[in-house]
Amino acid sequence: MRTALARTGDPPQAADAQAGEDGRLLARLAAGDGAAFRVVVDRHLPLVLGVARRVLRDEAEAEDVAQEAMLRLWRNASGLELGPGGFKPWLRRVATNLCIDRVRAGRHLSVVEDVPEQIDPPRQLDNLSDRDLSQRVDAALRALPDRQRLALTLFHFEGLSQSEVGATLGISDEAVESLLARARRALKATLKDEWRDLLPGDDGSV
Amino acid sequence: MNGKDKTLTLDRFESLLDAYGGELSRWPDGLGHAAVALIETSDQARALYAEAEALERLLAKGSMPEPEPERIALLASRIVAAGSDVSTKLQSDVGAGARIIRLPSGRRSGAGRPSDADLQPRIAASLAPRRSEAPWRTMAALAASLAFGVVIGLSDLVPAAVVNVGSFIDAGSDSEIVLSGLQLDGLSVLDEDQI
Numbered sequence: 001m002r003t004a005l006a007r008t009g010d011p012p013q014a015a016d017a018q019a020g021e022d023g024r025l026l027a028r029l030a031a032g033d034g035a036a037f038r039v040v041v042d043r044h045l046p047l048v049l050g051v052a053r054r055v056l057r058d059e060a061e062a063e064d065v066a067q068e069a070m071l072r073l074w075r076n077a078s079g080l081e082l083g084p085g086g087f088k089p090w091l092r093r094v095a096t097n098l099c100i101d102r103v104r105a106g107r108h109l110s111v112v113e114d115v116p117e118q119i120d121p122p123r124q125l126d127n128l129s130d131r132d133l134s135q136r137v138d139a140a141l142r143a144l145p146d147r148q149r150l151a152l153t154l155f156h157f158e159g160l161s162q163s164e165v166g167a168t169l170g171i172s173d174e175a176v177e178s179l180l181a182r183a184r185r186a187l188k189a190t191l192k193d194e195w196r197d198l199l200p201g202d203d204g205s206v
Numbered sequence: 207m208n209g210k211d212k213t214l215t216l217d218r219f220e221s222l223l224d225a226y227g228g229e230l231s232r233w234p235d236g237l238g239h240a241a242v243a244l245i246e247t248s249d250q251a252r253a254l255y256a257e258a259e260a261l262e263r264l265l266a267k268g269s270m271p272e273p274e275p276e277r278i279a280l281l282a283s284r285i286v287a288a289g290s291d292v293s294t295k296l297q298s299d300v301g302a303g304a305r306i307i308r309l310p311s312g313r314r315s316g317a318g319r320p321s322d323a324d325l326q327p328r329i330a331a332s333l334a335p336r337r338s339e340a341p342w343r344t345m346a347a348l349a350a351s352l353a354f355g356v357v358i359g360l361s362d363l364v365p366a367a368v369v370n371v372g373s374f375i376d377a378g379s380d381s382e383i384v385l386s387g388l389q390l391d392g393l394s395v396l397d398e399d400q401i
Contacts, residue, residue, distance in 0.1 A: 034286070034293040041282050049278065053270050067285045074292050130267065137268030156227060156265060162234045173234070181224040188261060198260040 022086030029077035037074050044087055045070065048095045054157045055099040055150060057142050065102065069095040096154065096168055103146045133194065140190045148183035155180055212240040219244050220254050228258035 028036035048069050052062035072094055073080070073087065083089060141149060147169070154160045154168060155176070166176045188195060212235075214222070219241060222233060230238030244251045 032293045032295075034290065037289050037293065038282075038286050041285050045278060045282050045285070049273065049281070053273070057270065059273070063281050066281065067288060070285050071289055071292060074289055133264075134267050134271070137264060138270065141268055155232075161232070162226070177225045180226065181221060184224045184227065184261065187265070188257075191261075191264060195257070195260045195264045198263050199256055200260075 016084070019082065019084050019086045022082055026077055026080060026082060026087075029074050030080075037070075040073065040087065041070055044091055047088060048091050051092055051095040051158060052099055055096065055153050056102065057138065061102060065095055065098045068098055092158065093168070096158070100150060100169070103150065136194065137191065140187055143190070144183055144186055148179050148186065151176055151179035152183040212237060214240045214244050216244070216248065216250055216254075219251055223254055223258040228255060228262045 025036050025040055029040065045066060049062060049066040052065040052069075053059065056062050056065065069091055073091060080090065141152070144152065150169060151165055154165045155162070160168065162173055162176050166173050169176070171179075214237065222237060222241065226233045230241050232238075233241065241251075241255075245255050
């Protein structure tokens with residue numbers, strides 16, 4: 001059985017080059033260079049928007065968060081010190097925190113409350129299109145309690161480590177593990193027919 | 207302690223799978239190596255791991271579809287437009303050596319709810335130096351004051367208002383000093399109007 005233990009990352013040279021380029025752009029931002037802001041927006045907006053969409057699962061809210069994150073970058077450019085990762089870690093953290101603020105403030109709750117707790121009666125997987133399946137998984141993710149969904153999104157979709165998730169949410173490593181475990185167990189229960197159909201050997205397709 | 211030296215019980219393995227999923231490289235503290243060892247020796251562990259992998263594949267299908275490029279481009283333009291006043295302010299602040307940065311106004315959502323973004327521009331505006339507003343006004347006021355002093359010096363007709371100001375100042379009370387200030391302000395306005 002193949003186990004997912006190997007992992008690759010960006011080559012160090014590429015990361016250094018990116019950090020240098022971001023450093024030059026940062027200096028231009030601090031001077032109020034609108035052309036530099038346009039470059040930064042074009043380059044990093046998909047990342048910021050992606051984080052916000054996955055955490056909030058709402059297009060309009062996510063776009064507002066993305067806008068605010070990018071503008072915060074520009075407003076704070078003069079006092080910002082970038083790490084080796086350039087703009088990306090800073091933008092990811094700001095976008096995540098903005099999303100958390102929205103969730104905590106209840107601005108996102110109305111969207112979550114629109115999702116029924118019970119998903120429609122399960123159907124056979126082979127009768128579902130990918131879009132149907134995607135919508136069911138999305139509904140199950142939305143139905144998770146906010147903290148569980150945040151932890152799972154940051155760890156699973158955003159690739160943050162356990163300690164990074166804990167630092168972002170202000171909780172211990174043990175609490176992160178607990179939130180993640182409860183989130184996955186809830187998803188396994190809600191989507192049990194779907195994931196069981198994805199087990200190897202049932203139809204030979206996996 | 208090296209993660210390779212750790213051992214896992216089946217219960218602990220299942221708990222870790224529930225928490226961190228089937229991508230063992232992402233497990234903390236090198237526990238992934240212990241998980242591999244368990245998977246290689248236990249049928250139950252292999253079955254649990256297969257379930258976790260199936261859930262991973264299912265979650266991957268729950269990823270939201272990427273937005274249309276046109277929508278991203280539209281949002282990018284909106285953000286750049288919203289940042290135009292940041293640019294103006296930054297350029298102004300860099301020139302004046304100031305560090306107060308005004309937040310942009312006009313958020314698409316949350317209308318009607320006062321926020322820091324709404325209040326901060328007003329606070330910043332009230333604190334920011336006004337030297338860049340109209341430097342010619344200061345120059346003109348100084349020139350007018352100079353001209354007014356020359357006229358007064360050459361004329362025997364001293365305005366009654368100035369005499370009154372002098373007498374109030376001599377009296378020395380707080381209220382009178384306030385009154386003298388009002389009189390002087392009135393003169394300044396008069397000077398500017400005459401220019």
